[in-house]
Amino acid sequence: MATMRAEALRVQGALALLRHAHAHPGVTRAEAAASLGLSSGSATEIMGRLRAARLLGERAAPQTGGRGRPSTVLVPHPDGPLVAVVELTHATWTVTTAAIGGELAPAPVHRHRGGAPGEVLAAVGAALDEVRTACGDRLAAVGVALPGTVRGHTVVQAATLQWRDVDLSGLAGGLPLTVGNDASLAGVAEALRGAARGVPVALHLTVEVGVGGVLLVDGAPVLGAAGAGGEFGHVPFGDPALRCPCGAAGCWDLTVDGRAMARSLGRPAPDDPRAFAGEVLAAARADDPAARAAVAEAAEALGRGIGALLNALDPAVVTLGGLGVDLLEIAGEAIAAAVRRAAMAWRRPALPPVVPAALGSRGPSIGAAESALGAVLAGLTQERVARR
Ligand SMILES: [Zn+2]
Structure with a gap:
């Protein structure tokens, strides 16, 4: 005994x-x-x-x-377990691997043309087949990060990819599969290995085309009953007169990114809001006054929403990824002032810090690797480490 x-x-x-x-x-x-x-x-x-x-x-x-x-x-x-990590953005895809400890193997970034999911998923599937052949039985799970709302293994809505109800179950070839929203997974990565490490309650927001994120409690994402939570960009912190591609009106999404900057500058809606935002940020860094005003307006809208989320969620730190890092750098004062105005008075003497994410553009892949490796660690049987 x-x-x-x-x-x-x-x-x-x-x-x-x-x-x-x-x-x-x-x-x-x-x-x-x-x-x-x-x-x-x-x-x-x-x-x-x-x-x-x-x-x-x-x-x-x-x-x-x-x-x-x-x-x-x-x-x-x-010879230990590996997970395959897939990251899709609105314009690119990558497939790589990670081992215990979470380090990602280097991998090329491929471009895709968007549109129907079949073409890009076929390319991703072929890359995963190569990984499976190279790793053999070491491959233990597959983790996917993408810019969309995810329920289980299904992308229910991905506005920038123009996907609705795309089931990704087939990608994993029978291995355990985790699929997550890129901003939520970037938050997981920040909480475990980045700027929110060790923080009991943290809020992460990624601004790219729109804004998404997640609340993290002790490093674990709070994603709701169906796993589809964290869509902060579709809270109506924006202009109620503006209709969002998500189907709702007044979404915060429309006020913080390249689309908002285009409206400020009196320009037509950009085909690629992320690329357009990059141009405006570059012009603002070069002290173009109109660009600086457009960036400040987006920063102010971002700060107003952050202030509201502080009131609602009470995080100890807010990490900002993607364009949020640029907005903090160029218009940090505008963000801070708007946070302060939106925060309840009792909070103002001790507002939580709003800091740039530490992991940069690798956040979603690091988070997807964590998610898949978490499934592998949770699935380890006692027999595997029993005395032999
Ligand atoms: Zn929306």
Whole structure:
């Protein structure tokens, strides 16, 4: 009985050490053991199991010049599980892989022409077939990030891709599949590995074409009953006279991006609002007064909505990705002033910081990798790390 209990504790310890190594890339065995309260002997025994189970490996730690026995750095096992990571944007797609610890393998960015999903999904499927052939049985799950509203494995609506009700179940070839909104996954990445790391309640917003995001509680996204929440851009913080491609009126989306800048400048609605915003931002950086005014107007609309969301959600920090980083840099004062005006008076002495996202454009892929690796870690059976 005592032996069975000891064995159960060792299995729990092994899974805890694996999760710790995943969450803290570069951690040494000694640091991980100390964090988890494991004796050196237990850590050695547990590492033996994780190595035999082809989950974790070790390499020599860099010399620190300190005293004591040198430790080792915990690394993904060279034959360990991998996930395939797919990221779609309104104009590009990439397929790559990630191992325990979440590091993405380098991968080329391909352009697509949008329109019907068949063509781009066929290209993505062919790239996934190549990954499957290269990885063999190491491939354990597939994670997808895209600019749309997702319910389960179905993209119910993706305005910039012009998709409705596209089922992605077929992409994974029978492996576990996770599909998520790009802004929500960027938020997951910021909470686990970026600017909101360790923050108990954080709000992430990505501005690209429109604005999306997610509330994160202890690093976990709050996505609602169907997983389709976080569509902050379709809250009517905007002009009620403007009709949004989503079907609603007055959406915040229309006031914070290249479409808003075009209206400010008296220009026609741009075909590619993201590219147009890039041009306006460049002109604003070069001190063009009209461009600066258009950027300030978008920044003010962004700040007004952030202030409202602070009142509603009470995050301890707000991270901004995509164009939000540029708006903070060029018109940070306008954002801050609008946040302050929209926030309830009692909040104003201690408003949470609004900071740029740390992971940049890699956020959605990092979040998709986390989501798929989370499914792999959750699905590990006790047998895999049991004594053999
Ligand atoms: Zn809308």
